[in-house]
Amino acid sequence: MSQVRWNSMLGEWVIVTPKRAGRPFQEKDRECPFCPGRPETRGPWRVLTLDNRFSALSPDGGPVGLQEGVVVGAPAYGFCKIILLSRDHKQQIETMDDTQLALVFSEYLRVYSELSSQPGIKYVMEFENRGKAIGVSLDHPHAQVYALPFVPPRILKEAEQSKMLWDSEGSCPICQTIEKEVKSEDRIIKQTENFISLVPYAARLPYETHIYPKTHVSSLVELKAHLLELGQVIRDVVQRYAAVFEEVAYVMVFHTRPGVGDNPYWHFHVELYPPWRDRSRLKYLAGIETGAWTYTNDSTPEEKARELRSALS
Numbered sequence: 001m002s003q004v005r006w007n008s009m010l011g012e013w014v015i016v017t018p019k020r021a022g023r024p025f026q027e028k029d030r031e032c033p034f035c036p037g038r039p040e041t042r043g044p045w046r047v048l049t050l051d052n053r054f055s056a057l058s059p060d061g062g063p064v065g066l067q068e069g070v071v072v073g074a075p076a077y078g079f080c081k082i083i084l085l086s087r088d089h090k091q092q093i094e095t096m097d098d099t100q101l102a103l104v105f106s107e108y109l110r111v112y113s114e115l116s117s118q119p120g121i122k123y124v125m126e127f128e129n130r131g132k133a134i135g136v137s138l139d140h141p142h143a144q145v146y147a148l149p150f151v152p153p154r155i156l157k158e159a160e161q162s163k164m165l166w167d168s169e170g171s172c173p174i175c176q177t178i179e180k181e182v183k184s185e186d187r188i189i190k191q192t193e194n195f196i197s198l199v200p201y202a203a204r205l206p207y208e209t210h211i212y213p214k215t216h217v218s219s220l221v222e223l224k225a226h227l228l229e230l231g232q233v234i235r236d237v238v239q240r241y242a243a244v245f246e247e248v249a250y251v252m253v254f255h256t257r258p259g260v261g262d263n264p265y266w267h268f269h270v271e272l273y274p275p276w277r278d279r280s281r282l283k284y285l286a287g288i289e290t291g292a293w294t295y296t297n298d299s300t301p302e303e304k305a306r307e308l309r310s311a312l313s
């Protein structure tokens with residue numbers, strides 16, 4: 001029933017998915033559908049990947065070629081999965097031990113590998129939506145995966161910028177950023193052996209946080225040996241959010257290479273977008289952001305990085 005439709009004014013695909021309007025909300029449902037022992041969650045598991053029952057995409061009709069300018073609408077082919085991050089309804093990333101973290105990040109890698117090799121899949125986006133402040137409907141710790149039949153516009157834009165620098169300077173924007181940021185330290189939140197977390201120089205949102213592997217790798221596949229360390233860095237960021245915000249709320253996305261193969265310019269990274277301007281006030285996207293895609297950040301990334309740095313002793 002879902003469709004992808006070509007928006008010819010913006011040159012991008014939109015997923016039209018009316019059935020998702022019926023998806024459950026925790027407030028209305030007495031029992032959490034993801035706690036152990038429910039119809040989909042029986043048996044022993046520590047992390048569990050399920051088909052999203054209210055999926056925006058479906059593999060049923062098989063892959064559909066989306067020729068831009070020729071095809072203007074098509075069945076929404078693809079996969080939507082839910083990764084349950086823990087059996088424990090209350091165990092979010094900031095309270096996980098290393099064992100659970102390692103399982104979670106191995107599962108992110110496994111699901112990414114499985115879905116990116118499916119026919120007709122052009123991009124696999126793994127992400128976590130967290131907190132009432134951004135309208136999350138279910139509390140049980142979970143992430144989502146969309147395996148899309150097209151490369152989404154934000155990824156195309158990042159790829160274009162990276163490719164430009166790669167072709168002209170043989171370097172990528174993230175490698176260049178790491179070099180600069182390590183020298184100044186103004187916007188760094190934390191560094192470990194293989195990763196760095198920071199508030200970007202031109203952050204769109206006050207508490208926007210990026211996590212970069214220090215080596216130029218394009219996906220979780222090449223980070224296999226460092227998945228626990230990546231998990232620890234993300235846990236560290238979320239612990240800082242927990243200390244600074246009234247409610248832990250964020251969108252976290254894994255920006256993996258588009259497609260498979262020819263993308264030497266791509267540098268894998270994680271981006272987190274908390275909706276807060278300060279401890280308890282939300283940043284709303286209004287006219288200039290929504291209507292022009294120009295962001296106004298009414299704080300400095302240096303000040304927010306300092307606040308996050310000092311949030312944990």
Ligand SMILES: [Zn+2]
Pocket residue numbers: 032033034035036088089139140
């Ligand atoms: Zn639950």
Ligand SMILES: [Zn+2]
Pocket residue numbers: 171172173174175176215216217266267
């Ligand atoms: Zn790089």
Ligand SMILES: [Zn+2]
Pocket residue numbers: 158255269271
């Ligand atoms: Zn990105």
